[in-house]
Amino acid sequence: MANIKIALAGNPNSGKTTLFNALTGSDQYVGNWPGVTVEKKDGVLKGRKDVVIQDLPGIYSLSPYSLEEKVSRKFLVEENPDAILNIVDGTNIERNLYLSTQLAELGIPMVMAVNMMDVVKRNGDKIDFGKIAKALRCEVVGISALKNEGGLEAAEKTVDMARSAEHDAESGNRKVAEVPHVFSGSVEHAIAHIEESIQGKVPKRAIRWYAIKIFERDRDVIKDLDIGVGLMKHLEEHIRDCEKELDDDAESIITNQRYDFIKSLMDKSLTKNEKRRNKATLSDRIDKVVTNRWLAIPIFVLAISLMGWLAVVPGGDVTDWANDGFLGDGWHIPFTTHEVDGNDWETAQADFAKAEATVAAWEAGEKKASIEDEETGEIAEEWDIDEAAYNAAKKAKEPDPRQFGVWVPGIGAMIGAGLEKLGVSETVSSLVKDGAWGGVSTVLGFVPVIVLVFLFLAFLEDCGYMARVAFVMDRICRKFGLSGKSFIPMIVGMGCGVPAVMAARTIENKRDQRMTIILSTFIPCGAKLAIITMFSVLFFRSQWWVFPLMYFIGIAIIVFGGIALKKSKAFAGEPAPFVMELPAYHMPTLSGVWRHTWIRTKGYILKAGLIIFPACVFLWFVMHFNWSLTLLSDEQLDQSILHDVGSWLAWLLKPLGFGSWQGAAAAVSAEIAKEQATATLKIVSIGMEGATGGARVQNLFASMSDFPKLAALSFMVFNLFIPPCMVAIAVTFREMGSKAWGWIAVGFQLFVGYAIAMSIYQLGMLAMGCGFGFWTAAAIIVDLFCLWAVFRPGKKFKVVSCKLKGES
Amino acid sequence: MTLNELKIGETAKVVRLNGEGAVKRRIMDMGLTKGTEVTVRKVAPLGDPIELTVRGYELSIRKDEAAKVEVG
Numbered sequence: 001m002a003n004i005k006i007a008l009a010g011n012p013n014s015g016k017t018t019l020f021n022a023l024t025g026s027d028q029y030v031g032n033w034p035g036v037t038v039e040k041k042d043g044v045l046k047g048r049k050d051v052v053i054q055d056l057p058g059i060y061s062l063s064p065y066s067l068e069e070k071v072s073r074k075f076l077v078e079e080n081p082d083a084i085l086n087i088v089d090g091t092n093i094e095r096n097l098y099l100s101t102q103l104a105e106l107g108i109p110m111v112m113a114v115n116m117m118d119v120v121k122r123n124g125d126k127i128d129f130g131k132i133a134k135a136l137r138c139e140v141v142g143i144s145a146l147k148n149e150g151g152l153e154a155a156e157k158t159v160d161m162a163r164s165a166e167h168d169a170e171s172g173n174r175k176v177a178e179v180p181h182v183f184s185g186s187v188e189h190a191i192a193h194i195e196e197s198i199q200g201k202v203p204k205r206a207i208r209w210y211a212i213k214i215f216e217r218d219r220d221v222i223k224d225l226d227i228g229v230g231l232m233k234h235l236e237e238h239i240r241d242c243e244k245e246l247d248d249d250a251e252s253i254i255t256n257q258r259y260d261f262i263k264s265l266m267d268k269s270l271t272k273n274e275k276r277r278n279k280a281t282l283s284d285r286i287d288k289v290v291t292n293r294w295l296a297i298p299i300f301v302l303a304i305s306l307m308g309w310l311a312v313v314p315g316g317d318v319t320d321w322a323n324d325g326f327l328g329d330g331w332h333i334p335f336t337t338h339e340v341d342g343n344d345w346e347t348a349q350a351d352f353a354k355a356e357a358t359v360a361a362w363e364a365g366e367k368k369a370s371i372e373d374e375e376t377g378e379i380a381e382e383w384d385i386d387e388a389a390y391n392a393a394k395k396a397k398e399p400d401p402r403q404f405g406v407w408v409p410g411i412g413a414m415i416g417a418g419l420e421k422l423g424v425s426e427t428v429s430s431l432v433k434d435g436a437w438g439g440v441s442t443v444l445g446f447v448p449v450i451v452l453v454f455l456f457l458a459f460l461e462d463c464g465y466m467a468r469v470a471f472v473m474d475r476i477c478r479k480f481g482l483s484g485k486s487f488i489p490m491i492v493g494m495g496c497g498v499p500a501v502m503a504a505r506t507i508e509n510k511r512d513q514r515m516t517i518i519l520s521t522f523i524p525c526g527a528k529l530a531i532i533t534m535f536s537v538l539f540f541r542s543q544w545w546v547f548p549l550m551y552f553i554g555i556a557i558i559v560f561g562g563i564a565l566k567k568s569k570a571f572a573g574e575p576a577p578f579v580m581e582l583p584a585y586h587m588p589t590l591s592g593v594w595r596h597t598w599i600r601t602k603g604y605i606l607k608a609g610l611i612i613f614p615a616c617v618f619l620w621f622v623m624h625f626n627w628s629l630t631l632l633s634d635e636q637l638d639q640s641i642l643h644d645v646g647s648w649l650a651w652l653l654k655p656l657g658f659g660s661w662q663g664a665a666a667a668v669s670a671e672i673a674k675e676q677a678t679a680t681l682k683i684v685s686i687g688m689e690g691a692t693g694g695a696r697v698q699n700l701f702a703s704m705s706d707f708p709k710l711a712a713l714s715f716m717v718f719n720l721f722i723p724p725c726m727v728a729i730a731v732t733f734r735e736m737g738s739k740a741w742g743w744i745a746v747g748f749q750l751f752v753g754y755a756i757a758m759s760i761y762q763l764g765m766l767a768m769g770c771g772f773g774f775w776t777a778a779a780i781i782v783d784l785f786c787l788w789a790v791f792r793p794g795k796k797f798k799v800v801s802c803k804l805k806g807e808s
Numbered sequence: 809m810t811l812n813e814l815k816i817g818e819t820a821k822v823v824r825l826n827g828e829g830a831v832k833r834r835i836m837d838m839g840l841t842k843g844t845e846v847t848v849r850k851v852a853p854l855g856d857p858i859e860l861t862v863r864g865y866e867l868s869i870r871k872d873e874a875a876k877v878e879v880g
Contacts, residue, residue, distance in 0.1 A: 061837040065830055094863040095839045248842075252825065255836040259844070259863075287850075296853040471868050475854035484857070508830075577831045577873055578857050579838060582866040 004051045004162050006155070007076060009103060010087035011096050012036075012058030013583050015115045019087060019145040020055040023155050027599055028055065030592075031461035039502070040071055046152075051159055054081065060095075062102045062209075063218060067505040067513075076106060077206065083109040083162035085154060090120040090127060090142070091584070093270065097262045100136060105179050105212060107205030109165045110138040113154040117142040124273030131269040135261075137180050146589070179208050182261035186245055187253060190238045191215055197231055215239055216251050283464075283585040290465065296472045307456045307494075308547030318448035319533060327441040330401060330409040337405035348399040354381075355396035362390040372695070412441060427624075427631060434686050435620025436613060438693065439679030443608045446530040446675065451601050453529060457495050458596035462588030466491060467580060474578050480562030481571065483507065483578045486516040490523050490558065494551075495600055497521040497728035501735050509576035510737070515565055517735055518745045519558045521724040522752070524550050526604065527674035528720050534678045538694050539701075539712040550720060557721060557752060560790045565748075567794035604675075611673050619669065619683050637687040655775040656718055656754070657711030657761040660704045667718060673725045705761075707768060714761040722753030755782045811846065812858070812874035819847040820879035827876040839863040840877060 008016045017030040017037050024043030030036055037057045045051035056075060057068035064070045076084070086103050088096040093114070104110060114120075114127060120142075129140040139157055143150035181188055194211040202210040202225060213221040214235060222232070239250050246253050290299060325331030337345060353371060361369035362385055370382040401407040409417075415437055419429045460466060466488055474484025485507050493500030497520070504516040524532060529547075536546035565571045622642040624632050632640055646661025653659040653667065662684035670677035681700065682693045688703065690696035698708065705711035723729050723746045733742030762779035766772065814820055822844045825832055839862050840846065849859040849866065857870040 060834075063833055063837065065834055092863075092865045095865055098837065098839065249828075251833055252836060252842070255833070256841045256843075259839060259841045291850065291853065291859075293851075293853045467868075471852055471857065471859065472854075474870070475852060475856050478856075508834075577834070578868065578870045579831070579834050579873065580868045581838070582859060582868050584866075 004083070004159055005079075005081045006045075006051060006053050006158050006162065007081035007084050008053060008055050008087060009072065009076060009084050009099070010058060010115075011060055011089060011092075011099055012581070014058060014087045014089040014096060015145040016055055016058060016087045019113070019115070019143070019151050020053060022145060022148050022151050023053055027595070031466070031596075037068070039068070040075060045155055045159070048159070051155075053085075053155070059099060061099060063216070064220075066508045076103070076108075077209070080203075081108060083111065083158045083165070085158045086110055086112045086138070087145075088112055088114050090114040090116045091123070093127065094262055094266055097132075097136075097265070098258055100138075101180065101182055101258050101261065102209070104136050104138060105206075105209040107179055107208065109158075109161045110136075111154055111158040111161055112136070112138050112140045113143045113151070114140060115143055115145050118144040118147055118149070124275070126271040128269035128271075132265065135180060135265050137178055146592075183254070183257045184246075186242055187215075187257060190242045193238050194235055197235065198225070198227065201225060201227065212254060215242075216254050281584075286585050287468070291468050291472055300469065300472065303460070304551050305548040307453055308551065309544050310452050310456060314452070318452075319445060319537075322448050323441070323445040325408075325410055327445055328410045328412045330407055330413050332401065332405040332407055340399070340403050345399070345401060345404040348404070352396055352398055354383075355393035358385050358389055358393035361385055362387075362393075372691075412437060430624075430634075430686075431617070431620050435683055436617050438682050439616030439619070439676075440608050440613050442534075442679045442682045442693070443530060443612050443675045444605065446533055446678070447601065447605065449533050450526045450529055450604055451597060453526060454495060454597040454600045455593060457491075458593040458600075459588055460491065461596065462586075462592055464583050464585040467582045470578075470580060471582060476559075477562075478575050480559055481566030481573075481575050482512055482515060482519075482562055483575045485576075485578065485580065486512065486520070489516055489520040490555075493520045493523040493525055495526055496603075497525045497724040498731050500525075501728060501731045504735065507576060511571055511573060512576045514736055514741060514745075515562065515571055517732055518565070518748055519561055521728055521732070521749070522557045522561070522721055523554045524720050525674065525724065526600065527725065530675040530678050531670075531716055531719050534681075534697075535712055535716040538698055539709050550716075553717070553756075554720070557756075560786075561748070561752060564786070564789040567789070567792060570744075572794070607673055607675075612676055612679055615669060615672050615676055616679055616683060619665070619680060623665075623684065623686070634687050642684070655762065655778065656757045657705045657707070657714045658701070658718075662700055663704055663715065667715070667722075670719050671723070671726055671729075673727075674719065677719050706770075707765065710761055710764040710768075713764075714757040717760055718753050718757035720753075721749070721756055723749040755786060759783055809879055810875050811848075811860075811877035811879050812871040814848045814879065816848050816850060819845055821845055822877060823880045824878040825876060826878065831873060832876070835869065835873060835877070838867055839865075840867070846877075846879065 008020055010016050013036070015030075017028050020026065020041070020043060021028055021030070023045055025046050026041070026043045028037070028041055037055060039057065041055045043053050043055070045053055054075070056072040059069045059072045061069075062073050062076070064073045075081070084103055084106070086100050088100060100112060112132070114129065120127065127142070129142065133140040139161065141150060141154045141157060143154050145151055183191065191208070191211045194214050195207050198207065198210060198214065210221065210225070214225075214227075217239070227235075242253065243250055248256070289295060292299075321331060332345065340348065343351065354369075357369045357371050367384060368382055369385050370379045372379055412433075416433060419432060424432075469491060470484035470487050472484070473487040477484050477486055486504070488506070489500045489503040492503045500520045500523070501517050504513045504520060507513045507516055528550075532547060532550050536542055540546050619642065622645070623637060623640045625641060626632060626639045627641060627644070637643060642665055643661045646664040649664040649668065650659045650661055653663055658667070662681075665684050666677050666680040669680045681697050685693070685696035685700040688696040688699040690699050701708035701712050701715075724732075729742075729746060732745050733739065736742045736745055758775070758779050759782065762776045763783075766776050809820070811820075811822075822840055822842055824842065825836065825840070840860075844862060847861040849861050851858050852868075855871075857868050858874060860867045860869065
């Protein structure tokens with residue numbers, strides 16, 4: 001038996017992907033805003049290998065405006081699915097049926113699944129499926145995709161329908177006996193006439209759909225058909241007669257009459273709960289606050305800052321545990337700990353460290369011993385020593401963590417012990433411990449912070465706030481020539497730049513889509529969060545404001561970058577119109593939020609294994625071998641391959657404050673994946689002094705610049721705002737539509753990242769009193785150029801009606 | 809009178825849609841057709857766009873677009 005193809009079609013945000021996931025067991029992304037799915041996705045119906053389900057991007061109508069609507073329409077009209085499963089949002093049935101009337105005209109067997117029936121029932125509304133089925137000549141079933149009720153039955157029904165449908169003799173496609181007629185007499189008459197004249201020119205079963213499109217003068221459809229000027233002229237007369245009689249244009253006549261048909265159908269089949277009608281719903285009440293005149297923007301700022309706080313304050317503790325405990329030496333299970341000889345584990349450890357320092361200092365012939373703070377590298381404690389103290393300290397024994405509670409050894413410690421047992425050489429041990437594990441564990445250490453941000457983002461996406469952000473921000477976005485819809489990709493970009501670039505497809509106008517793509521990856525993504533966390537811990541004392549500051553710098557770049565781009569010829573013009581549905585708020589389910597978070601976190605962890613791990617091993621090798629492939633010790637690293645290659649590039653980074661081979665290696669390798677920067681820094685600092693990886697990285701920056709903090713800030717900003725990782729760049733090239741546009745995007749991002757890092761470093765040095773040099777002047781010139789690009793008088797655009805994609 | 813002149817909370821019926829092309833079609837596709845009742849729910853914090861209730865759901869359009877919708 002041949003495969004059966006079933007297309008899932010419906011309005012945006014009607015729950016198609018939720019149903020798709022339930023039917024196929026996939027993990028496709030869902031969210032509560034229109035336009036989550038921008039690509040067609042295939043899956044096999046659970047337990048039915050011969051049935052392929054295709055999830056289409058949501059559409060409001062078969063007259064396409066944006067790219068993802070084109071994908072859906074093209075598929076439905078040209079690819080001939082065997083049946084359509086039309087998902088309809090039961091809480092918003094009137095507008096959803098508008099698409100259904102058009103789908104029914106395609107002549108493809110169709111089952112309508114009225115979704116969100118749980119909410120409809122809770123609201124006390126009643127829908128008469130029988131009447132709708134009769135009017136639209138399809139089967140109608142009620143489902144709740146979220147609660148996983150009825151979806152499978154609906155799919156089975158669609159399969160049965162596709163199986164039992166008659167095959168069209170000519171094309172071999174399955175067809176339905178009759179399609180609904182929804183228009184008034186004179187329109188139906190004209191359509192019948194068109195149908196007659198185009199017979200044989202279009203696929204037979206969809207002849208009515210084509211006839212209506214010709215009546216509407218749909219340019220895309222007419223262009224693809226071979227109608228002939230004479231015939232078109234003849235048909236045009238019929239259309240004009242109709243327009244004259246009804247005193248409206250053809251397009252409006254069709255739209256109006258479709259909605260009239262639906263309205264009268266609704267009057268018969270939908271009983272609304274009268275009691276609820278005028279009551280403010282919870283959604284309304286939330287909305288009142290969130291989009292309030294005065295509170296809306298502060299709430300948005302607060303939301304971002306809250307995320308930053310979450311990532312640093314509770315997130316910081318968890319990161320410590322992940323780095324030192326879980327991935328490092330080991331950790332005690334909470335509540336199992338107890339004191340030994342009046343000391344807890346921390347004190348015992350600190351005492352032993354002091355004893356070790358005393359011994360080391362005395363043996364080096366000093367009279368004072370000291371301990372450095374691991375994080376800041378400053379001297380935390382200093383004390384006088386004498387022979388008695390030395391003798392006492394010599395007797396001190398390393399405390400055994402197992403005596404202090406239930407001790408779980410960390411992965412790092414286990415690897416170390418394993419290597420010791422195997423008796424491997426020092427080289428292999430260094431490769432595994434410092435190279436591979438050192439890098440990978442650094443990246444994995446940020447998982448807790450990233451999970452927190454992903455959780456927060458999943459909540460935002462699921463609850464319905466995204467569309468409101470677009471609504472609130474539209475006015476601001478318009479100031480720099482974008483529509484509020486451009487804000488959605490930017491928020492998606494907080495998770496990952498790849499879906500952000502793709503989400504720009506929902507923007508109707510190619511020019512605005514391109515601009516959104518160029519700008520949206522300036523928002524720090526989850527992977528860049530690893531860089532921010534590392535630097536805020538090592539250089540900025542984990543201040544909570546480092547995170548929000550980076551996001552707001554990102555937003556500022558978007559705003560001013562947008563203004564500057566808009567003034568260039570390529571992007572000038574009115575922004576795309578803003579016509580957008582604002583979905584109802586709903587409380588996200590715990591499992592839904594968790595699933596979102598998990599999909600993204602899984603991606604991050606897999607990346608650590610599949611990309612970061614080989615990259616770290618590679619880096620370790622090129623760092624520990626010279627060109628004649630002789631192994632180098634940690635003291636000879638300046639003869640390595642990496643040293644030479646890095647040095648070729650380092651001069652480019654000199655004005656930014658991290659122009660050494662290590663800095664170059666870290667910045668370039670970060671293009672593999674942004675979090676690679678953290679791993680590379682740990683690896684390239686192997687030759688530096690310092691007890692911990694973090695201390696070595698601090699010393700590395702100290703070796704590169706007299707102002708390590710300034711250089712660190714410059715490095716962080718550079719990595720955040722130059723072009724995103726390889727994958728995101730590849731997607732950018734694809735979505736921009738041409739190589740030239742791809743290079744424009746990457747070039748712009750590179751310029752912005754470099755300019756900001758250079759300004760910070762050079763002007764920072766100037767402020768610290770380092771005098772005025774060549775690069776200071778260069779930085780000032782670049783800044784003046786940027787100011788000019790932003791504030792130069794732009795052309796006033798006089799375009800009144802703006803063109804959309806698809807219009808010629 | 810046009811839709812952008814309605815005050816918050818006011819309801820009116822669509823009389824006519826001016827303009828042409830894809831934007832007009834999009835607005836009609838979203839359910840703002842002749843004879844439809846439409847209520848202005850709210851204006852965005854910075855004065856534009858506006859939020860409407862039409863056919864039982866919330867739709868947001870800019871004032872520029874609303875100015876092309878005649879109501880009465």
